[in-house]
Amino acid sequence: MAKGGRPTIDPGSVLNSYTEPNNTSGFKNDIMDISTYPIRNSGDEDVPSPACSTWKPVIVNEMDFFPTDRNCSKESHRVNVKKESAQGVMIGCLGLNTGLNLTANTSSEKSNEDDRTNNTSNKKSFNELIALQAELDRMSMENERLKVLLKQVNDNYNSLQIHFATLMQHQQTRKAKTGIVDEVINGDKSNGGGLTRQFMDLHRVEKDEPSHTSSEGGLRDCSRSPMKDKVELEYKKQKICSSSSEIIQLDLDKSDSRNGTTTTGREDSPDQAIPGPVLNKAPRFTTSRDADHQHPETLSMIRKARVSVRARSDGTTINDGCQWRKYGQKMAKGNPCPRAYYRCTMGASCPVRKQVQRCAEDRSILITTYEGNHNHPLPPAAMATASYTSAAASMLLSGSMPSADALMNSNILARTALSSSPSFATLSASAPFPTVTLDLTQPHNASQFQRAVQGQFNMFSSSLPHFMSAPQVFGQALQNQSKYVGLHSSQGMELPPFASSNQIHTPSLSDAIGSATAAITADPNFTAALVAAITSIIGNVHSNHSGNSTQPTARNNNDKN
DNA sequence: CGGCTTTGACCGGCGC
DNA sequence: GCGCCGGTCAAAGCCG
Numbered sequence: 001m002a003k004g005g006r007p008t009i010d011p012g013s014v015l016n017s018y019t020e021p022n023n024t025s026g027f028k029n030d031i032m033d034i035s036t037y038p039i040r041n042s043g044d045e046d047v048p049s050p051a052c053s054t055w056k057p058v059i060v061n062e063m064d065f066f067p068t069d070r071n072c073s074k075e076s077h078r079v080n081v082k083k084e085s086a087q088g089v090m091i092g093c094l095g096l097n098t099g100l101n102l103t104a105n106t107s108s109e110k111s112n113e114d115d116r117t118n119n120t121s122n123k124k125s126f127n128e129l130i131a132l133q134a135e136l137d138r139m140s141m142e143n144e145r146l147k148v149l150l151k152q153v154n155d156n157y158n159s160l161q162i163h164f165a166t167l168m169q170h171q172q173t174r175k176a177k178t179g180i181v182d183e184v185i186n187g188d189k190s191n192g193g194g195l196t197r198q199f200m201d202l203h204r205v206e207k208d209e210p211s212h213t214s215s216e217g218g219l220r221d222c223s224r225s226p227m228k229d230k231v232e233l234e235y236k237k238q239k240i241c242s243s244s245s246e247i248i249q250l251d252l253d254k255s256d257s258r259n260g261t262t263t264t265g266r267e268d269s270p271d272q273a274i275p276g277p278v279l280n281k282a283p284r285f286t287t288s289r290d291a292d293h294q295h296p297e298t299l300s301m302i303r304k305a306r307v308s309v310r311a312r313s314d315g316t317t318i319n320d321g322c323q324w325r326k327y328g329q330k331m332a333k334g335n336p337c338p339r340a341y342y343r344c345t346m347g348a349s350c351p352v353r354k355q356v357q358r359c360a361e362d363r364s365i366l367i368t369t370y371e372g373n374h375n376h377p378l379p380p381a382a383m384a385t386a387s388y389t390s391a392a393a394s395m396l397l398s399g400s401m402p403s404a405d406a407l408m409n410s411n412i413l414a415r416t417a418l419s420s421s422p423s424f425a426t427l428s429a430s431a432p433f434p435t436v437t438l439d440l441t442q443p444h445n446a447s448q449f450q451r452a453v454q455g456q457f458n459m460f461s462s463s464l465p466h467f468m469s470a471p472q473v474f475g476q477a478l479q480n481q482s483k484y485v486g487l488h489s490s491q492g493m494e495l496p497p498f499a500s501s502n503q504i505h506t507p508s509l510s511d512a513i514g515s516a517t518a519a520i521t522a523d524p525n526f527t528a529a530l531v532a533a534i535t536s537i538i539g540n541v542h543s544n545h546s547g548n549s550t551q552p553t554a555r556n557n558n559d560k561n
Numbered sequence: 562c563g564g565c566t567t568t569g570a571c572c573g574g575c576g577c
Numbered sequence: 578g579c580g581c582c583g584g585t586c587a588a589a590g591c592c593g
Contacts, residue, residue, distance in 0.1 A: 326566055328585060341584070355584095 306371045308437040310359070313366040317356045320368075321382030322346055324354065335360040347376030365441050 311318060317340070324342035332339045337358040344352040352372040359365035 325564085327587095329567070330583070330585095333582065339583090353584095 306369050306435040308367060308369040308435055309440065310365055310367050310437060311440040312364050314364070315366070316340070317342070317354075318366060318368055321379055322352075322374075332357065337363065344372075344374060346378070347374060350375050362441075369435070 322344055323346045325345045326340055327343050328341035329338050335357065337360060339355055339357040342354045342356065344350040352374050355369040357367050359367055
């Protein structure tokens, strides 16, 4: 307990849990966007899973939602026809003669009370008939609508099936090529996690022991009971369908694991030894170049978009340059570590919140999830590193952000960087709110991310002629980052493993990203923040991996000194 | 005394 | 309708 409050458990000692929900609660709110999946024609053959031939889709071609009602209606009308035809009322089951002959009542020349009674009865029956017909029409329309809906669901299901099969094929191909199955982010977590992790489990399922497949795996083990496999697969597919709109799962570890070494920055060219991304699909957010036409839902989604940072830290929270006030702490299901809720107090009514929780599996990992936009200027310390996660967030929100051109460019960077550094980031729109997770627990993740960004910088910067001066931002960014170091050191923050000894003052990229995430939306000019990100990253790369610092790095070092 | 943390209560969404 | 769960509120308490 840092200050005040009733004595209780130290949140720092037990804080956390990965932001991905656990299996029991991580899927209930998931929305699946299958619109981007390829639509299969009804005549297409089912594509069996390469992992298990027993996977057969259940295709429902058509369904009559009101067979009973319709029969009843027909029968009812049939009766009515008999009943009314004598009075000139023509009624068909599928069509109603609206030119009803209502002159039957005119024959009541006797004008006695019996006739009036009969007329009243006839009119009543007629009204009932009209109502029934209307109801029938309504049901028919509803039936047609549901048919269309069912067809869409079937198409989407088939598309997902193809997509899944493609993923499995991709996995097998890559495995055959590399001989090593990737450990994805949080790959050490066997059963926990939400959709992302679940998807990862699918991703890595091929290497799982058969005994592990009872709950999570089993897709490949076709030697087991086909029926059981089918059931499990269907269940898994349902979970995916219900929870996954899309995942861009990037595995950085594979390049290193394949090489058996940790890449060390500048020696490697950005486009070298980095496999292509496991880009399952494009983000579901369609690109909109017209900010004025943003839908309220989209804007709301932007506000709700979250950036999660996984970083090793012994402190209760990572220092991100912002001021936070804790306003709550809860025990999250599936994680023995409590989740702490913080609110930004730098602005009068700043809506930015963050959640801090320790990873259940590895409590040295602190997961910080940021949400919201700062409505106040940020200190340089926060601004400098805010952009680290800007790229990730921009990728997450690609096409949904107001500034179209800038975001397109930022997406270029984000996609390039992240695609070049698989496993550094996991993008998930499946959660209740779209979330991009930056995993900085692996040293090479950070270094590869830096390297990837660096390699793309020239191309990227050329497309941003209107951006603010990169060296300017760069110098300030690194200067500000250097200020973090002492603070973090005093808080027991660990230095990044990739930082060389002679650069002991180089800030932890994890911390930097943490602070960046906190301030991710602080800058209304998102592109400027993105430039700051690029330049900062480049600076870090140079300062971390090269004694021959580039000018910005040297400048930074000078600033630090 | 102001500012902060702690923590139980409360609220709303969601699934059954 | 009920229970679960995540998120938030606010009173209580602590510290400088």
